[in-house]
Amino acid sequence: MILEPELKKFQEEIRSWVEAEIAPQAKELDEIGKFPFDNVKKLAQRGLLGVVVPQEYGGLGKTSRHFAIVIEELARVCGSTCLTVAAHNSLAIGPILKFGNETQKKKYLPDLASGRKIGAFGLTESEAGSDAGGTKTFASLNGNYYSINGSKCFTTNGSVADTYVITARTKKEKDSKSISSFIVERDSKGFSVGKTEKKMGLKGSDTATIIFEEVKVPKENLLGQEGEGFKQFLATLDSGRIGIGAMAVGLAQAALEESLKFAKTREQFDQPIANFQAIQWKLADMATQIEAARLMVHRSAYLKDQGKDFIKQASMAKLFASEVGRMVTYQAIQILGGYGFMSEYPVERFYRDVKLTEIGEGTSEIQRLVIFRQLLKEKNLI
Ligand SMILES: Cc1cc2nc3c(=O)[nH]c(=O)nc-3n(C[C@H](O)[C@H](O)[C@H](O)COP(=O)(O)OP(=O)(O)OC[C@H]3O[C@@H](n4cnc5c(N)ncnc54)[C@H](O)[C@@H]3O)c2cc1C
Incomplete structure (x- = not known):
C-alpha cells in the first residue's frame, strides 16, 4: 500500500522501534503467559499509549491512520503486546475522549496517555456477550454516589489496569436506554479482580474477571448522561x-x-x-x-x-x-x-x-x- 510521505515515515520509525524493543520478548511472553509490563513501560515512553489523545491531554495527537499503523506494526512482532495497547487506547481511552466532559478528560487522560495508568473496558458479562445490552451489572444512585454491583468477564488488562470504563444498568427496564457508562478506579472499595483466564493465544495479554461489590463511584464519574451507555x-x-x-x-x-x-x-x-x-x-x-x-x-x-x-x-x-x-x-x-x-x-x-x-x-x-x-x-x- 502506498502511504503518504508523513505516514510512511511514521510507519518506518514505528517498525524499526518495535523490531528493536518489542519483538525480542514476543516468544517468551507467549511461552510463559506473562503480562508485558516492560513493554508497556517502553511504549509509554514512546508515547504509544495515547496515540490519538490530543497533546493538551498528554497524548501524541495523531490520527486514526497513525493508530492503525501502530497496531499493525505491534501485531507484526507481538500479538499480546498489541492487544494490550489496542484495548488501552481504543476501549479505555476512546470512550473518555469521545464522551467525557472536560473535568473527566483532564483527570484521566494524562495518566492514561502517559502510561502512568493502564486502562481497561468492562462490557462483556458471563451472560451478556454478543448481546452486551443484556448487562446485569447494576448501578443505583444514592446521593452523590452510584453503588455498583455485578461483574465483567474477559476484560483485557482486567487484572493490571488502574482505570476502568464499564457499563451498568441504571434502570430495571431491559431497554437500550437503561444502560450507563462509568469510570471506575481500581482502588475503589468493593472492587476486586476475579479469575484470570488461560487462553489459546495472546497469552501475554491479561484477560480477567472484574468484580463490583457495593463499589461506590462518585456521580461525576458517569460518562455523559444516564441512559447513554x-x-x-x-x-x-x-x-x-x-x-x-x-x-x-x-x-x-x-x-x-x-x-x-x-x-x-x-x-x-x-x-x-x-x-x-x-x-x-x-x-x-x-x-x-x-x-x-x-x-x-x-x-x-x-x-x-x-x-x-x-x-x-x-x-x-x-x-x-x-x-x-x-x-x-x-x-x-x-x-x-x-x-x-x-x-x-x-x-x-x-x-x-x-x-x-x-x-x-x-x-x-x-x-x-x-x-x-x-x-x-x-x-x-x-
Ligand atoms: C481474548 C479476549 C479479550 C477480550 N477482551 C474484552 C474486553 O476487554 N472487554 C470486554 O468487554 N469484552 C472482551 N472480550 C469479550 C468479547 O468481546 C466477547 O467474547 C465477544 O463479544 C463474544 O461474546 P461471547 O464470548 O459471550 O459469545 P456469545 O455472544 O455467547 O456468542 C457465541 C456464538 O454465538 C454467535 N451469536 C451470538 N449472537 C448471535 C446473533 N444474534 N446472530 C448470529 N450469531 C450470534 C456468536 O457469533 C458466537 O459464534 C474479550 C474476549 C476475548 C476472547
Whole structure:
C-alpha cells in the first residue's frame, strides 16, 4: 500500500522501534503467559499509549491512520503486546475522549496517555456477550454516589489496569436506554479482580474477571448522561474495530514474511520449495488478501478522521481482515510443513493469536449483522 510521505515515515520509525524493543520478548511472553509490563513501560515512553489523545491531554495527537499503523506494526512482532495497547487506547481511552466532559478528560487522560495508568473496558458479562445490552451489572444512585454491583468477564488488562470504563444498568427496564457508562478506579472499595483466564493465544495479554461489590463511584464519574451507555459502547466498538482489523493485518503480514523467508530457503526435491507453483500461488493469494484488508482498515480510519460515517467500513474491515488473518496464518503453517506446527517457528503463534480477531469487539457473525443493518439504512450502496 502506498502511504503518504508523513505516514510512511511514521510507519518506518514505528517498525524499526518495535523490531528493536518489542519483538525480542514476543516468544517468551507467549511461552510463559506473562503480562508485558516492560513493554508497556517502553511504549509509554514512546508515547504509544495515547496515540490519538490530543497533546493538551498528554497524548501524541495523531490520527486514526497513525493508530492503525501502530497496531499493525505491534501485531507484526507481538500479538499480546498489541492487544494490550489496542484495548488501552481504543476501549479505555476512546470512550473518555469521545464522551467525557472536560473535568473527566483532564483527570484521566494524562495518566492514561502517559502510561502512568493502564486502562481497561468492562462490557462483556458471563451472560451478556454478543448481546452486551443484556448487562446485569447494576448501578443505583444514592446521593452523590452510584453503588455498583455485578461483574465483567474477559476484560483485557482486567487484572493490571488502574482505570476502568464499564457499563451498568441504571434502570430495571431491559431497554437500550437503561444502560450507563462509568469510570471506575481500581482502588475503589468493593472492587476486586476475579479469575484470570488461560487462553489459546495472546497469552501475554491479561484477560480477567472484574468484580463490583457495593463499589461506590462518585456521580461525576458517569460518562455523559444516564441512559447513554448503550449508544456509547456501540460507538466505542465501532472505533475499536479499526484496531482489531489492523491487528489481524499485522499478524497476517508477519505470517506472510515468515512463509516467504522459509519458502526461499527450504529445499525439497533439490530445489527451494518457492519454485513450486503450489507454494507461489499460496504466497500470492496471501499477499493479495493482506493488501485488500489493509486498504479496508485504512479506509475506515480515514473516514473516521474525516468525521464521516465509518460504521459499515470499520465492521467490514474487521470482518474481512480477521478472516484474512485466519486464512493467511493457516496457509503459513502449511507452507512451513512440520516446522510450521512446531513452536520453534512463530507461525503457529500467529495462528493462535489471530483467532481472537474473529471474536473480540463483536464476532464475525455480529459484524455481518452490523453490516446488513447499515445496508438497510443506505440508499446508495456504493
Ligand atoms: C481474548 C479476549 C479479550 C477480550 N477482551 C474484552 C474486553 O476487554 N472487554 C470486554 O468487554 N469484552 C472482551 N472480550 C469479550 C468479547 O468481546 C466477547 O467474547 C465477544 O463479544 C463474544 O461474546 P461471547 O464470548 O459471550 O459469545 P456469545 O455472544 O455467547 O456468542 C457465541 C456464538 O454465538 C454467535 N451469536 C451470538 N449472537 C448471535 C446473533 N444474534 N446472530 C448470529 N450469531 C450470534 C456468536 O457469533 C458466537 O459464534 C474479550 C474476549 C476475548 C476472547
